[in-house]
Amino acid sequence: xxxxxxxxxxxxxxxxxxxxxxxxxxxxxxxxxxxxxxxxxxxxxxxxxxxxxxxxxxxxxxxxxxxxxxxxxxxxxxxxxxxxxxxxxxxxxxxxxxxxxxx
Numbered sequence: 586x587x588x589x590x591x592x593x594x595x596x597x598x599x600x601x602x603x604x605x606x607x608x609x610x611x612x613x614x615x616x617x618x619x620x621x622x623x624x625x626x627x628x629x630x631x632x633x634x635x636x637x638x639x640x641x642x643x644x645x646x647x648x649x650x651x652x653x654x655x656x657x658x659x660x661x662x663x664x665x666x667x668x669x670x671x672x673x674x675x676x677x678x679x680x681x682x683x684x685x686x687x688x
Contacts, residue, residue, distance in 0.1 A: 605688065
């Protein structure tokens with residue numbers, strides 16, 4: 586699960602794709618930052634916040650290190666199939682990507 590380009594801070598593609606329903610979201614940091622990943626519906630409704638806390642510089646690409654989402658909303662209910670967006674905030678870095686959830 587590589588994150589392309591020469592960026593030292595990056596948000597990777599969620600895997601597996603499509604997710605069924607759990608997924609891992611890889612990222613890379615150039616310096617220690619607090620990492621928060623927010624998952625939204627296509628209409629912009631916040632589904633879940635994954636607060637990764639303070640993370641040191643490095644690559645968080647493997648299942649053991651990447652952000653994990655169990656496919657549930659903030660109330661613990663499984664989300665329906667469809668397209669979702671995930672937004673990563675780490676210091677001044679902000680990136681948005683989309684993922685597909687299929688059941």
